[in-house]
Amino acid sequence: MTVMISQLFLQHYWWIIVSLLASFLVFLMFVQGGQSMIYSLPQNNLQKTMIVNSLGRKWEFTFTTLVTFGGAFFASFPLFYATSFGGAYWVWIAILFSFTIQAIAYEFRSKPNNVFGQKTFDLFLFLNGSLGPFLIGVAVATFFTGAMFSLNLMNQVHWATPWYGLEALLNVQNLALGFAVLFLARINGLLYIINTVDDEALIKRSIKGLFTNSIPFMIFFLFFVIFLLISKGFAADPITGTITIEKFKYLNNLIQMPVVLVLFLTGVVGVLYGIGITVIRKSFSGIWFSGAGTVLSVFSLFLIAGFNGTSFYPSLYDLQSSLTIRNASSSLFTLKTMMYVSFIIPFVIAYIWYAWKAINNNKITEEEMKSEEHKY
Amino acid sequence: MIENVDLSLVDWSRAQFALTAMYHWLFVPLTLGLSFMLAIMETIYVRTGKEEWKRITRFWMTLFGINFAIGIATGIILEFEFGTNWSNYSWFVGDIFGTPLAVEGILAFFLEATFVAVMFFGWNKVSKKFHLVSTWLVAIGANLSALWILVANAWMQKPVGMIFNPDTARNEMVNFWAILFNQVAVDKFLHTISSGFLLASMFVLGISAWFLIRKREDLLAKRSILIAGVFGLLSSLMVAFTGDASARTVSKVQPVKFASMEALYEGKNNAGLIVFGVLKDSEKKIGKKIVKEFAFKIEIPGLLSVLTGGDKDAYIQGLADHLSGNEKLGIISVPEKMQSGKFARDVLTSYKRARLINDTARIEAIKGVFKDKDFHDKYFRYFGYASIDKPEDVIPDVTISFYSFHLMVVLGFLFILIFSAALYLLFRGTISDKKWFLWIALLSIPLPYIASELGWLLTEMGRQPWIIQDMMTVSQAVSQISTGSVITTFILFAVLFTGLLISEISIMVKQIKTVPKR
Numbered sequence: 002m003t004v005m006i007s008q009l010f011l012q013h014y015w016w017i018i019v020s021l022l023a024s025f026l027v028f029l030m031f032v033q034g035g036q037s038m039i040y041s042l043p044q045n046n047l048q049k050t051m052i053v054n055s056l057g058r059k060w061e062f063t064f065t066t067l068v069t070f071g072g073a074f075f076a077s078f079p080l081f082y083a084t085s086f087g088g089a090y091w092v093w094i095a096i097l098f099s100f101t102i103q104a105i106a107y108e109f110r111s112k113p114n115n116v117f118g119q120k121t122f123d124l125f126l127f128l129n130g131s132l133g134p135f136l137i138g139v140a141v142a143t144f145f146t147g148a149m150f151s152l153n154l155m156n157q158v159h160w161a162t163p164w165y166g167l168e169a170l171l172n173v174q175n176l177a178l179g180f181a182v183l184f185l186a187r188i189n190g191l192l193y194i195i196n197t198v199d200d201e202a203l204i205k206r207s208i209k210g211l212f213t214n215s216i217p218f219m220i221f222f223l224f225f226v227i228f229l230l231i232s233k234g235f236a237a238d239p240i241t242g243t244i245t246i247e248k249f250k251y252l253n254n255l256i257q258m259p260v261v262l263v264l265f266l267t268g269v270v271g272v273l274y275g276i277g278i279t280v281i282r283k284s285f286s287g288i289w290f291s292g293a294g295t296v297l298s299v300f301s302l303f304l305i306a307g308f309n310g311t312s313f314y315p316s317l318y319d320l321q322s323s324l325t326i327r328n329a330s331s332s333l334f335t336l337k338t339m340m341y342v343s344f345i346i347p348f349v350i351a352y353i354w355y356a357w358k359a360i361n362n363n364k365i366t367e368e369e370m371k372s373e374e375h376k377y
Numbered sequence: 378m379i380e381n382v383d384l385s386l387v388d389w390s391r392a393q394f395a396l397t398a399m400y401h402w403l404f405v406p407l408t409l410g411l412s413f414m415l416a417i418m419e420t421i422y423v424r425t426g427k428e429e430w431k432r433i434t435r436f437w438m439t440l441f442g443i444n445f446a447i448g449i450a451t452g453i454i455l456e457f458e459f460g461t462n463w464s465n466y467s468w469f470v471g472d473i474f475g476t477p478l479a480v481e482g483i484l485a486f487f488l489e490a491t492f493v494a495v496m497f498f499g500w501n502k503v504s505k506k507f508h509l510v511s512t513w514l515v516a517i518g519a520n521l522s523a524l525w526i527l528v529a530n531a532w533m534q535k536p537v538g539m540i541f542n543p544d545t546a547r548n549e550m551v552n553f554w555a556i557l558f559n560q561v562a563v564d565k566f567l568h569t570i571s572s573g574f575l576l577a578s579m580f581v582l583g584i585s586a587w588f589l590i591r592k593r594e595d596l597l598a599k600r601s602i603l604i605a606g607v608f609g610l611l612s613s614l615m616v617a618f619t620g621d622a623s624a625r626t627v628s629k630v631q632p633v634k635f636a637s638m639e640a641l642y643e644g645k646n647n648a649g650l651i652v653f654g655v656l657k658d659s660e661k662k663i664g665k666k667i668v669k670e671f672a673f674k675i676e677i678p679g680l681l682s683v684l685t686g687g688d689k690d691a692y693i694q695g696l697a698d699h700l701s702g703n704e705k706l707g708i709i710s711v712p713e714k715m716q717s718g719k720f721a722r723d724v725l726t727s728y729k730r731a732r733l734i735n736d737t738a739r740i741e742a743i744k745g746v747f748k749d750k751d752f753h754d755k756y757f758r759y760f761g762y763a764s765i766d767k768p769e770d771v772i773p774d775v776t777i778s779f780y781s782f783h784l785m786v787v788l789g790f791l792f793i794l795i796f797s798a799a800l801y802l803l804f805r806g807t808i809s810d811k812k813w814f815l816w817i818a819l820l821s822i823p824l825p826y827i828a829s830e831l832g833w834l835l836t837e838m839g840r841q842p843w844i845i846q847d848m849m850t851v852s853q854a855v856s857q858i859s860t861g862s863v864i865t866t867f868i869l870f871a872v873l874f875t876g877l878l879i880s881e882i883s884i885m886v887k888q889i890k891t892v893p894k895r
Contacts, residue, residue, distance in 0.1 A: 058498055061490035064449065069482030071456055076479035079471020079547075086457060087464020087856035094866050097457050098873075104450035105877055108442055114887035116880040154729040155546040157465050158857070165858055331472045332542070332549040342480050349487050356491045356511070359503045374435070375442070375497045 011336035012326045013308065015077035018343055020303030022070040023141070024296040027182060029063040030137070031288070032056045034190030036103070036130025037183070039123055042194075042210060048203050050111075050370050050377075053126070055197045056190070057107040057377040058360055062353070064104060076339055080329035081314055084158045088150045089140070089166025096136045103129035107377045130190075131183065138182030142175035144306040144313050145229055145251065151319035161318040174232075177225040184218035185272070185295060192279060192288035199364035208280055215276055230255075235315035237325040244312055244323045254305040261301045261308075268297030387852045389863040390462045395837070396867065397454045399830055400874040404448035404881075406829050409523055409570055410577025410612070411441045412516035414604055415496075416509075423509050433597050435500075437581065439888055442497060447881050451874060462863065466844055466854035472549045473539050473556065474529050481525035488518030523573070524566050531562035533845050534836070535630040541757060543728045543747050548848075564626050568619035571612050572832065575792055576825035578609025579818075582799055584889055586818035589809050594892055602803055610796035617789055621684065628685045628693075631846060633771060634839040636696045637778035639681065640669055644695035644703070650680035651783065656776055663700065664769035669776060696775075700768055711768035714847075717755060718762030724752075725760075761848040773841040781831040781838070788828040795821055 035042075035056040043049040075082040086093050102125035109115045110122035149161040149168060162168050169175045191207045191214065198204070234250020237243070247253070255262040271294020279287035307313035312323035330336065363369075370376060415438055422430035456478060460467050467474075495503060495511035503511070532538075538555030539548040550556065582605040588598035628635040640656060641648065654674035661668040679689035686693065694706065702710030709717075724746055731739035746752050765771060799818060802808035808815070840846060844854040 058494050061449070061493060064453070065482070065486045065490040068453055068456060068486055069479070071460075072475065072478035072482040075460065075467065075471055076475030079468055079475050082460045082471060082475070083464040083468035086460025087462075087467065087858070090461050090856070090858050090862055093457060093461055097454050097461075098869065100453055101450045101873065104453070105446045105880075108446035109880055109884060112443070112884045112888070113891075114883045116883045117876070154726075154733070156468050160858065163859065165862055331475065332545075335472045335476055335550045338550065338553045339476055339479060342476075342483060345483060349483060353487065353491050356495050359507070360494055360498055362502065373498075375439070375500075 008330075008333045008336065009327070011333065011340060012330045014340060015073075015330065015336055016303070016307045016313075016326045018346075019070065019073050019077060020300050020307070021296075022066060022073055023303055024299040026063065026066045026070055026137075027134075027185070027299045028189065028292045028295040029059070029066055030134045030182070030186040031189035031193045031292070032060050032063045033103075033130040033133045034183070034186030034188065035194055036126040036190070037134075037187055038190065038210065039126055039130070042191075042203070042206060044202065044206070047367060047370060048200060049123075051198050051200060051203065051365050051367070052194055053107070053110070053377050054370065054373075055194055055365050059193075059357075060103065060107055064100060067100065077331055077336060078324075078326065078329040079331060080152075080156060081324050083156075084150055084152065084324060084329075085140075085143075085148070085314060088158045088160035089143070089148060089169065090160075091164065092136060092140050092166035092169060096133065096140065099129045099132040099136070103133070111377055130186075134186040135179040135183040138179035139169050139175045141182075141302075142172070142178035142225070143169050144303075145232075145234070146172050146174050147235065147315035147317040147323075149318045150316050150322060152316075152322040174225060174228045177221045177228070181218060181221035181225055184214050184221060187214045188218060188272070188276060189288060189291055189295060192275060192291050195279060196285050196288045197361060197364055199366045208283075211276055211280055235312035235320075235323055237310045237312050237323070237327070239310050242325065242328055244315070244320045244325075246320075250311060251305050254309045254311060257309055258304065261304045264297050264304075265301035268294045268299075268301060270294065271297060386858070386860045386863060387855045389860055389867055390855045391851060393863055393867045393870065394455075394458055394462060396871055396874070397451060397458060398833065398837075400878070401448065401451035401455055402830060402833055403826060403878065404444050404451065405523070406573035406576040406825070407444050407580055408441070408448050408519050409573030410575070410608075411437060411444070411580065412512075412519045413574065414577055414581060414608055415441060416513045416516045417604060417608070419509050419512050423505050429596060430600070433600055436597065436892055437601070438496070440584075440885055443881060443884050443888065445493065447877055450877065454870065460856075462856050462858075463844070463854045464856040466849060469547050469849055469854070470532075470845060472547060473532060476550065476553070477525040477529040477532075477556075481522055485518050485521035485525060488514055489522060490518075492518065520570055523570055527566045527569055528557055528559070528562045530836075531559050531565045532556055533843075534565075534840060535559055535561045536845055536848055541747065541753075541760075543725055543744065544732075546725070546729070560626050561630060564619060564623040568616065568623050568832075571615035571619055572825070572829055574612035575609055575616050576829060578605040578612055578796065579792065579821055579825045581605035582609060582796070583819045583822035586815040587889070588892075590812065590815045590819065592809075595809070597892065599803065599808070602799055602808065606796055606800040606803060610793070610800060613789065613792040613796055617793065620786070620789060625685055631840065632694045633696065633699050634773060634778065634835075635685075636694060636699070637773050637775045637839055638782040638835065639693070640671070640775050640779040641693060641695045642668055642697055644693055644698045646682060646690050646692050647679045648681040648685075648691075648693040649676035649678045650684065651676050653787075654779070654783065656779060663696075663772065664767050666769045666772060669779075696772055699771070711762070711765070711771055714759040714762040715765050715768070718759040718765070721752075721756040721760045722763040724756070759847060761843060761845070761850055761853070764850050764853050765842070770842055773839050778835055778839045781835040785828045785831040785835065788824055788831075791821075792825065792828075 035052060039049060039052060043052055106122040106125040110119050115122065151159050151161065153159065188211060191210045195204050195207050230252040233246050233248055236245050236247040236250055272291045275287040275291025275294060278284040278290065307326050312325050314324035316322040415434055418430060418434040418437065422434055492511040492514040495508065496515050499508050499511060537559050538550060538552035540551050542549050581601050585598040585601040585605065588594040639651065652675045655672045656669045657672040659668045659670040681693055682689045682691040685691060698706065698708050700711050702708050702713065724743060728743040731743060795818065798814060802811055802814060842850045844851045
């Protein structure tokens with residue numbers, strides 16, 4: 002019995018770690034959000050260079066968080082990794098493709114003799130910036146809306162549609178979260194640019210951009226949340242593991258886990274406050290409130306997806322194949338070993354913070370862009 | 378030619394993974410080695426305060442940056458392809474394989490990503506010492522990344538530290554240290570990183586040689602040659618040493634791969650080492666596979682026995698010993714292993730059926746079987762053989778294994794000569810005059826890339842048909858998606874990677890030609 006409790010604790014522990022990684026990933030997608038505006042936000046080439054260099058100094062954090070998110074999911078919940086990646090093939094491949102073209106675009110875009118020209122690499126940045134957050138939002142939405150798969154006796158996945166994941170794009174709730182994540186990334190991108198670039202005209206345009214992006218964000222986000230709260234959910238019996246449909250499951254989760262509800266509401270308020278102080282008080286610190294709000298909101302969404310006896314990856318094709326943090330997890334030994342490894346995370350966060358500050362101490366200026374040797 | 382191509386799902390999935398891995402490996406070794414060379418160069422700059430060393434460091438750092446980005450781009454695909462294309466494998470071993478990947482992300486990738494930004498953009502923003510520490514941390518982070526993925530790969534060559542759980546139908550980790558200090562992992566890590574150091578040294582040496590040929594940047598070139606020569610010579614000696622250790626380990630843990638590397642069909646005492654050989658088809662066949670024989674060979678008698686077994690009378694196992702078994706050596710034949718594997722699979726299926734109908738008595742009885750050491754040693758260790766169709770299927774492609782191994786070894790010795798010569802000529806002060814050598818150094822840049830790719834070709838192709846040695850075949854491991862989907866993504870990635878490679882080379886050449894002004 003002790004073993005069971007320990008494993009259950011570790012399953013929850015690792016769901017929290019994975020959720021935190023996902024939350025930070027969504028926050029760090031301010032890089033993608035900024036990229037999605039490289040055609041619309043700057044008024045001249047110099048402004049574009051400043052934007053690209055501001056975002057470009059952080060792209061590796063987003064990228065690394067995505068990779069670590071994948072690795073942590075693989076290690077702690079390998080059945081999800083095998084099921085979703087091996088089944089929803091096209092969605093994940095599209096996400097990967099968009100990140101692949103990003104990785105080289107920054108380094109190559111302004112280098113002479115890059116063969117394809119700066120326009121191509123800027124297009125890569127735009128594509129990654131638009132598709133990356135949108136598709137990740139759609140993929141995460143399937144944690145609530147479900148996917149079309151079944152597992153056999155040996156836990157091998159069979160995907161029940163020939164679209165291998167693209168069918169998720171036909172669900173309005175998935176689309177709503179996809180667009181909400183995209184517009185949130187754009188809002189955070191604008192706030193980050195305001196925080197790091199010293200150019201009055203660009204800041205003015207960024208503040209204006211906050212209006213145009215906040216409205217669609219609120220519409221899509223509210224649409225998704227309202228749908229989520231009134232929809233049925235996938236409950237897992239804590240003893241037998243049997244999956245059943247439960248009315249208002251996610252609303253119940255929020256009510257039954259009031260701490261998560263508080264986190265969620267604090268997160269939403271944080272995002273709105275970050276936008277508000279930037280627009281009203283012309284503050285440069287909006288990104289920190291909005292960023293913290295993003296982390297809290299996404300974190301709490303993940304918690305209601307996986308905690309409180311909920312299937313975090315429901316199967317619409319074969320209900321009993323649905324994945325929970327119990328049936329999809331690694332063994333007790335592995336979860337415990339990795340828990341020891343995870344103790345190093347605060348140290349990692351500390352040095353990231355230190356290095357981040359060291360680079361961001363001075364804002365990006367026109368002069369720097371003209372004199373800096375290593376620039377994007 | 379086309380009629381020989383098997384257009385099945387598993388082949389396309391393998392092709393896609395091979396494509397991604399081989400492209401990825403074009404960029405990673407340079408990152409592994411050049412990062413340390415940058416750290417050494419910058420250390421000299423900080424210690425001496427000479428601006429020329431800063432300039433040298435920054436020049437190579439620019440090339441590092443171009444290469445680094447494309448390495449990352451191809452790397453992300455690899456990580457996720459374990460799930461997208463090998464989902465059955467991901468579940469079967471995720472409990473073990475996922476851990477090194479997660480540790481890699483937490484420990485190594487963040488270290489690399491965080492400090493690479495300081496390294497590129499921090500020259501005028503942080504202190505000299507903080508910058509230097511950042512450069513060292515990038516080098517350490519990059520090489521730590523290699524450690525964890527190589528530990529995972531080594532486990533596929535020699536699975537250790539796990540137990541099979543019939544309830545979850547997967548292997549589960551029981552000893553993390555056994556996985557980390559797996560002999561294959563130790564050999565592989567040392568051999569791989571030293572080959573990366575070697576490749577980077579050749580890259581620096583070759584480009585510096587070009588400057589001397591063009592009578593440009595004399596100081597930058599000679600100082601770079603000094604670093605590359607010393608680092609390269611030490612690395613190439615380490616590559617030879619660790620390569621020898623790796624081969625000996627392979628002979629113990631993957632004897633079929635070893636026999637294929639040596640094209641040794643019949644085992645023998647006093648086995649000779651083939652220094653040079655050309656293979657041809659013989660009249661003989663094993664099943665449908667044609668046996669290869671030497672059309673020509675230069676052999677040192679007894680040396681293979683000496684190197685592998687310690688004396689010239691040591692018996693080196695051939696492929697026949699494994700196919701038909703060898704009672705004297707205690708080797709079980711492949712048909713027997715296939716029977717044992719099928720029995721183990723039947724027991725597992727019975728267990729699953731008992732679970733389905735909740736037959737408690739039967740569940741407990743079979744659980745007991747799985748805990749029995751005898752069952753594990755006699756049957757379950759051959760689980761993968763249950764899906765082998767014909768005994769000869771366990772023989773990898775002998776031609777590929779033989780040539781990739783031998784060409785890699787020949788190149789390895791050539792590198793020792795080149796680095797020794799570079800240092801000799803540099804210290805004599807005549808390197809600028811020896812145009813023939815400078816051209817050799819320049820034209821040798823691709824050779825470590827070729828050697829490195831050959832090494833992976835041998836590692837992975839030489840293990841076929843297994844994805845996990847003796848435990849799971851590639852056909853069992855593949856994701857059940859449509860072949861058309863995989864073909865489409867294969868083409869997409871092939872076009873993208875090729876385009877990026879062309880762009881990278883073009884940018885590099887331009888950057889080399891336009892060394893930043895003093």
